[in-house]
Each structure stands twice: as C-alpha cells, then as structure tokens.
Amino acid sequence: MPADDPSTPVSSREPREPRWLSTAERAAWIRVVSVLELLPGALDSQLRRDAGLTFFEYYLLARLSEAPNRVLRMSALAHGTNSTLPRLSHVVRRLEDRGLVERLPCPGDGRATNAHLTDAGWDAVVAAAPEHVGEVRSRVFDGLEPGQVAQLTAICDAVLTTLDTEGRTKAFDGLGADGPTG
Amino acid sequence: MPADDPSTPVSSREPREPRWLSTAERAAWIRVVSVLELLPGALDSQLRRDAGLTFFEYYLLARLSEAPNRVLRMSALAHGTNSTLPRLSHVVRRLEDRGLVERLPCPGDGRATNAHLTDAGWDAVVAAAPEHVGEVRSRVFDGLEPGQVAQLTAICDAVLTTLDTEGRTKAFDGLGADGPTG
C-alpha cells in the first residue's frame, strides 16, 4: 500500500516510477477503452436484433463459410476466432442445437472433431451479412478517411504482435480439415 | 434468404449490393476484431491475477479516484464508465461488499445515490495502478511510434462520434456529486 499523497488522482501522478503514460498516450488510451467498451455491444445488439446471432457466433459461421467444404477442425476454428477450445465447444453445441452447424468425427484422427456449416447455417450468415456489414461501415469506416484505414491496420498489427502469440491474424493458410493431415 | 452462389465465401462477394467492405477496409477490420477479442482478455487477466479486480472494476475505481472528494453519482459514474445503470448497480454492490466503495443517499435528491471510494478502495487502485499501466504499455504503446499514438487518438475520436451518443469521452467537467445539483 503506497502512501502517496491522497489528494492527487492516481493516474496523473508524476513519473517517479518510470513509465506512467504520457499525456498523449493517456488521451489515446481513454478513447481506446471507450471503443473497447462500446463497439462490441453495438455490434452484438445489431446482430441479435436482426439475425438472432452473437457477434462471436456470426464470425464463427463466417469463418466456416470461408473454409474449404465449409469444414474446419475445432482447434483451427478456435484459432481463427481468437478463442479457446472450451468456449468454442459450448458455442458450437448451441449452434448445433439450432441446426446451423454439425459436428463430425474427423476421419484419420479419432481425437479431432470437424465443425461443418450446414445449409441452414450458410443461409443464416448470408442473410445476416448485409446488415452487419452496414453496421460495421456506419460505426467504423464511414467516419474514417482512406488514410486512416491504413493507419488503423498498421496500429492493430503492432498491437497484435504482442497480443497474438500465434499468427492468428494471418489467413487460414489452407488448414483444410476434411483430411486427416490437420 | 438470398440464393447467392454458395461456392463463394460470404465476405468476398462482389459489391452488387452497394457498400461491401473494400480490401483495405477488410484488412483493417479483421485486425480490429482480433484486438477487440484479445485485448480485454489480456487486461482482465493481468488485473485479476495481480489485483483481484476486473478491468471494469479497476476503471470504475479509477474514475472515482479522480472525482472531487472521490464521490460520484451512480448515473455520472455509469456515464463515465460507458456503462449502464443496472450493470453499475450490481458491480458497485459487489465492491461495497468488499469494502472498496460505499453508497450514500444523495442529500438534495432523494432518488439519487452517491458512490464514494473508501480508503481501502483508494489503496486498491493505487496498488493496482503500476502493474496495470505497465500492462497497457507493453500491450499497446510500446509497439507504437509517437505518430501512431496521435493517429490512434484521431481514429478513435472518429469512431466514437457515431458510437458515443453522449460526450462520454469528454472529461468529467466537474460534475461533482456531493451537492444536490448533480
């Protein structure tokens, strides 16, 4: 319990300890925190309202829709959605109950499970996509100038370097899942 | 249910419907989504591990620590944390159980409640701050060049324009809460 002067707000103390945030960094951070708090909620509620899907569910289905044969191993899907296997397992079970996805044992590796996007699942993503993309546009890109899009890409790449221990962001390099090779 | 060619991934179809994302926007968006997914988790787990606090709880306490007399009305606090009153009410109750915050009826407006940061609460934020700031640095700012910090600020401001229906980001302009004026 440091006995610092209690009349001074925590976050604006002098950098006696090295490495407090600079004024410019603080200004940026406050805004980043707001975006982290508000943007997921906005995306979630639009998708919920218009498609009955979570933001996470939507991206899961979208990932599957892009995969060869619309099939991906659970671990590859977890990787591709920046998620964990336990979380994914729960979500996929719910989606399976709704008929949007089905789980098949992976031929060639008895441990693995393949997730397959059903026709109903495909229809659901296709139906949800236009409005979702519209939301992303109106919430994010409409306010940005072209140069800022590139800046944003570079900034996120820099952040993901320390955050994304694997190369999750890098496309699914043909990690096709219908074969045993995995 | 559009009957689009099922062999084409949803997200790379031609812009027959206006307003699909451009290639550059898509590149940016994929990264933004990853950050939205990974960063909160990283911040949460560091704070949980080192201070027993949620990211949200930490920011709530930090906001209170910056307020005059360390007091804020619930609605002002909800506003300042980009949150809702129901959520805040639950969180504050838990923090009150832990002795970090106390709730007092607001003199002058019988409907309102003032949240007050206790000494224990102050100590908790002060103790948690250095490591949390270190985490923010290492996760976000260490990878950025000075120019990118300003870019990030501008980009978030643009996004928050459509997201932040009120001027939440703008500092608590002396919305002091110990008086009835609110």
Place this chain on the structure above:
DNA sequence: CGGCAGTGGTTGTCGGTACAACTATTCGCT
C-alpha cells in the same frame, strides 16, 4: 507391443453482463 506423455475436445461450475420489470422520488402542469 505395452505403457505413458502429449494432443484434442468436452463438461461442470461459477462469476459477470444484458434485458426487463419494478420501486421511489421529483418535476411539470393546471
């Protein structure tokens, strides 16, 4: 070919958030 570490997934439980009622106080209007 038999044990054993490592990999791939699933399940159980708990904490946290959203959403929808519901209560209590204040404000506006006549």
Place this chain on the structure above:
DNA sequence: AGCGAATAGTTGTACCGACAACCACTGCCG
C-alpha cells in the same frame, strides 16, 4: 395542491464466457 410523466436506482432472470477438471485418442520409446 395533486395527478401524471419522467428520472434515478435496484432487483430478478437468463445467458454467455472463463477456468479447471476430466475423458479419449495418438504417437513415441523401450
């Protein structure tokens, strides 16, 4: 005054995600 509308918070429920324990299969190594 006094009634209705609006404001400020709280509570209840249901769902989602984190974490830890657990099971099943594979692959290696003697």
